Amino acid sequence: MHIAVIGLGEAGSRYATALAAAGHETTGFAPGPAATPGGVHRVADLADAVRDAEMVLLLTPASASVRLATQARPALAPGTCWADLTAASPATMTAAAEAFADAPVSFADVAILGTVPLTGARTAVVASGPGGPAVARVLQGLGAPVELLPSPAGAAAARKLLRSVLMKPLALVICEAVGAAHAAGCEEWMREQITDQLGADGPVMIDRFLTGTRQHAERRAAEMRATVGYLDSLGVPSEMSSASEQALLRLTRRNPAVPPCADAASTRTRESSAADARDQ
Numbered sequence: 175m176h177i178a179v180i181g182l183g184e185a186g187s188r189y190a191t192a193l194a195a196a197g198h199e200t201t202g203f204a205p206g207p208a209a210t211p212g213g214v215h216r217v218a219d220l221a222d223a224v225r226d227a228e229m230v231l232l233l234t235p236a237s238a239s240v241r242l243a244t245q246a247r248p249a250l251a252p253g254t255c256w257a258d259l260t261a262a263s264p265a266t267m268t269a270a271a272e273a274f275a276d277a278p279v280s281f282a283d284v285a286i287l288g289t290v291p292l293t294g295a296r297t298a299v300v301a302s303g304p305g306g307p308a309v310a311r312v313l314q315g316l317g318a319p320v321e322l323l324p325s326p327a328g329a330a331a332a333r334k335l336l337r338s339v340l341m342k343p344l345a346l347v348i349c350e351a352v353g354a355a356h357a358a359g360c361e362e363w364m365r366e367q368i369t370d371q372l373g374a375d376g377p378v379m380i381d382r383f384l385t386g387t388r389q390h391a392e393r394r395a396a397e398m399r400a401t402v403g404y405l406d407s408l409g410v411p412s413e414m415s416s417a418s419e420q421a422l423l424r425l426t427r428r429n430p431a432v433p434p435c436a437d438a439a440s441t442r443t444r445e446s447s448a449a450d451a452r453d454q
Contacts, residue, residue, distance in 0.1 A: 175198050175199070175228050175229060175312065176198070176199040176200075176201070176226055176227050176228050176229075177193050177198045177199070177200055177201070177227060177228065177229045177230070177231065177312070178200075178201045178202070178203065178223045178224045178227035178229070178230045178231070179193065179200060179201070179202050179203075179214070179230075179231050179233060180203050180204075180205075180220065180223060180224075180230060180231065180232045180233065180234060180242060180246075181203075181204060181205070181208075181232065181233035181234035182202050182203075182204040182208040182209070182210070182211065182214075182216075182233075183204070183208055183233070183234075184290065184291060185233050185259070185286070185290040185291075186202075186204070186208075186231075186233035186234075187208065187209065187211045188211075188290055188291070188294045188295055189231055189233060189259075189290075189294075189295050189316075190202050190211045190214045191211040191212060191213065191214070191295075192294060192295035192316045193231075193295070193312075193316070194211065194212065194213030194214050195213065196315060196316060198312075199215075200213065200214045200215065201214070201215050201216075201217060201222075201223050201224075201227060202214040202215065202216045202217070202223070203216070203217055203218075203219070203220055203222075203223035203224075204216075205220075205234060205238065205242075220242065220245055220246055220249075221245075221246070221248070221249035222249075224246045224249050224250055224254070225249045225250075225251070226251065227250075227251075227254060228251075228253070228254060228255070229254065229255045229256075229257065229308065229309065229312060230246065230250070230254060230255070230256050230257065231257050231259055231309075232256070232257065232258045232259060232260060233259050233260065234260060235260065235393060235396075236260040236261045236262035236263070236266060236396065236397070236400070237396070238260075239258055239260050239262045239266055239267070239269075239270045240266060240269050240270045240273060243256065243258070243270045243273040243274065244273045247273055247274060247277055247279070250277070250279050252278035252279075253278060253279075253280075254279050254280075255279070255280045255281075255282060255305040255308040255309060256274060256279055256280070256281050256282070256305065257281075257282040257284050257301075257305055257309040258270050258281070258282065258283055258284060258327075259284045259285075259286055259299075261285075261286075261331075261334060261393070261396075261397045261400070262331055262400070263331060263335065263400035263403060263404060264328035264329070264331045264332045264335070264404060265328070266331075266400075267283045267327050267328045267330075267331040268326070268327055268328040270327070271283065271303060271326070271327035271328070280303075280304040280305035280308060281303045281304060281305050281327050282301055282302075282303045282304070282305030282306045282308065282309040282327070283301065283302045283303045283306075283327035283328060283329065283330040283331055284299050284300070284301045284306075284309055284313075284330060285299060285300045285301075285330040285331055285333055285334035285337075286298075286299050286334070287299060287300060287333075287334065287337055289379075289382055289386070291382070291386070292378065292382060295313070295316040295317065295318060296316065296317040296318050297318060298318060298319040298320075298321075299313060299318055299319075299320050299321070299330075300320075300321045300323060300330040300333045300334070301320060301321070301322055301323065301330055302322075302323040302324075302325045302326060302327055302328070302329035302330040303325075303326060303327035303329075303330075306322050306323070306330075307322065310322055332404065335397070335400060335401040335404045336401075336404075338397055338398060338401045338415070339401060339405070339412075339414070339415055342394055342397070342398055342401075342415075342418045342422070343414050343415070343417075343418045344383075345383040345386070345387045346387060346418055346421050346422070348368055348379075348380060348383045348384070349383060349384055349387050349388075351364055351368065352364055352365065352368070352380065352384060365377070365380055368380055387422075387425065388425050388428075391422045391423075391425035391426045392422075392426045394422050395419050395422035395423045395426065398415055398416075398418050398419035398422060399419050401415050401419075402415050402416050402419060
């Protein structure tokens with residue numbers, strides 16, 4: 175299958191690489207600077223990327239969802255599946271789907287429910303909208319668990335925001351706990367406490383939370399802003415989600431660039447490397 179991947183950042187590059195490795199003809203386009211994944215044919219224009227594609231995976235910031243759908247629509251062939259994998263709000267996902275309302279294009283709202291840098295294209299997703307079954311077949315072929323919702327576009331996005339109510343505050347709490355323990359001289363003890371709660375994957379998740387929270391603070395703040403808006407629409411209190419948005423915004427303004435929680439992770443990495451060198 176000829177598949178176009180729009181956005182070749184941290185997630186998009188991994189999906190593009192996996193698609194090419196699975197034998198799909200893969201075309202890539204990135205609105206901004208990004209490296210070209212191996213096996214991917216890179217083009218410089220959005221229309222050129224999608225013109226002959228049977229499926230398009232959109233992996234850009236959510237703020238670009240509607241704009242890119244509108245811009246790409248004239249170049250899409252009849253029968254193309256447009257799959258939006260951004261962290262857009264349900265309202266934005268619905269608006270993106272409406273860009274194809276009278277076009278022979280099937281739209282899929284696809285919510286990524288995990289950490290792509292850790293599990294790549296095998297990360298679990300939820301999909302809704304008319305294009306859901308088509309994109310499910312492709313992603314399942316890459317090893318991803320896919321939950322199909324018999325619902326319009328926007329339903330999968332809602333599930334992602336509901337999950338964010340849990341995951342983003344959890345990441346921030348772990349960052350704060352490890353940063354505090356690092357300052358108190360008992361970081362390893364705190365990591366053990368957290369691992370006892372998270373289970374076998376705890377050590378990997380802790381390091382990912384420590385590095386990824388700061389690295390993606392701006393994008394995650396926008397996701398939590400959308401989450402708060404969605405909870406408001408449900409009439410549900412959102413104090414914790416609102417606090418998480420503010421904490422993430424604080425990280426985007428922090429100077430120096432690396433926060434104490436990431437300092438702790440860096441120290442741990444340096445200490446582990448030194449220990450490995452001694453062992454050798």
